[in-house]
Amino acid sequence: MSIVLSGIRPTGNLHLGNYFGALKNFVKMQYENECYFFIADYHSLTTHPTPADLHGNVRQVLVEYLAAGIDPEIATLYIQSDLPETAELYLLLNMNAYKGELERVTTYKDKVSKQPDNINAGLLTYPCLMAADILIHRSQKVPVGKDQEQHLEMTRTFARRFNRLYNVNLFPEPEAYNFGQQLIKIPGLDGAGKMGKSEGEGNAIFLAEDPKSIRKKVMRAITDSGPTEMNQTKPEPIANIFSIMKAVSSPETVEYFDDQYNKCTIRYGDMKKQLAEDIINFTEPFREKVKEISADEDYIHKVVKMGKEKAHISSAATMKEVREIIGFREF
Ligand code: TRP
Secondary structure (H helix, E strand, O other), X not given: OOEEEEEEOOOOOOEHHHHHHHHHHHHHHOOOOEEEEEEOHHHHOOOOOOOOOHHHHHHHHHHHHHHHOOOOOOOEEEEHHHOHHHHHHHHHHHOOOOHHHHHOOHHHHHHHHHOOOOOOHHHHOHHHHHHHHHHOOOOOEEEOOHHHHHHHHHHHHHHHHHHHHOOOOOOOOOEXXXXXXXXXXXXXXXXXXXXXXXXXXXXXXEOOOOHHHHHHHHHXXXXXXXXXXXOOOOOHHHHHHHHHHHHHOOHHHHHHHHHHHHOOOOOHHHHHHHHHHHHHHHHHHHHHHHHXXXXXXXXXXXXXXXXXXXXXXXXXXXXXXXXXXXXXXXX
C-alpha cells in the first residue's frame, strides 16, 4: 500500500489512448494503494491565463474520470485549487528553489520558445507547484509519462533539500511509477504515431464521442492499397488499425482480419466497419455514464466536497509540520 498521486490537466476530452494508457491502470491502482487524483487547474493558468471556461473544463474532466471508473469513495479525487495548503507549500518551496535550476528545465525552455510573450513566473516555478502537489500528501509514487520525469526529479531534489536544510525527515523522495508491460499504446488514425488530440482532426477517438462521428473517423483512417504478398509485414497505418482492434475487439475478430490480411483477401472497408462498431460498443457504457453523471449536479457537488475534505486531512497534517519545522509558531 503506497501513497500514489497523479495530476490531471483540465484540457480536452478523454480518448481511447488516454484510457488504455494511464486511466485503466489508475482504476486498478485505486484498490491497491492510497490514491490521490487531482485536476491541476492552477497549472493550466501558466499557459492559459484567461481561460474561457475554466469551471466547465474542470467539470468535464471530473465527470469523465468518474465515468471511466475512478471511485471517489475509494480514491481521493479533488480539484487542485480547493486545497489552499498546496499554494502555501508552493510558496515555501519557492524559497529553496534556484533560478538557475528552474531555467534549465526542458519543459520551461520549450514554453519559452512557444509563448515568448508570456514567460511568466508561474511557468518558471511550475516544478515547484508540481512538487507541492506531490509533497503535500507525502506521496511515494507518481505515475508519469516521459515528459514529466524531469519534473519528478526536481521534486526529489526539493524534498531532499528541504529535509537537509531543516535537518528533518519529512518528505519521502517520490518515485516515478511506470506501468511498464501494462501500458497499451494506442496509435492514432492518421497512419503514424500515437493517438493524441493535438495530432490533428480525426486522429483521436474520444470516449464520449457519438457513434456517428466514430464511424466517420474510422472510415477515414489511413490505409494503403492492400497486401500483395502472403504473410507480409504490415506497414504502420495497417498495423495501427490492428492495434486499435486488438484493444477493443474480440480475439476472434482480430484473428479473422489478420488471416484475411495474410491471404491478401482483406477488405479494409469491412475491417473498418467492424472496428467502428466494436469501438462504439466498447465506449457505450462510458457515454451513458457521462450523460448520467453530468446531469446530476448534486452528485458532482457531493463528490467535489468529499474530495476536498479527504485531501485536506493529509495536506493539513503536512502543513502543520512544515510550519513548525520552519519556525512559524502561534502567538
Ligand atoms: N504536469 C503534469 C502534466 O502536464 C500535471 C501535473 C501537475 C502533475 N501536478 C502534478 C502530474 C503532480 C503528477 C503529479 O501532465
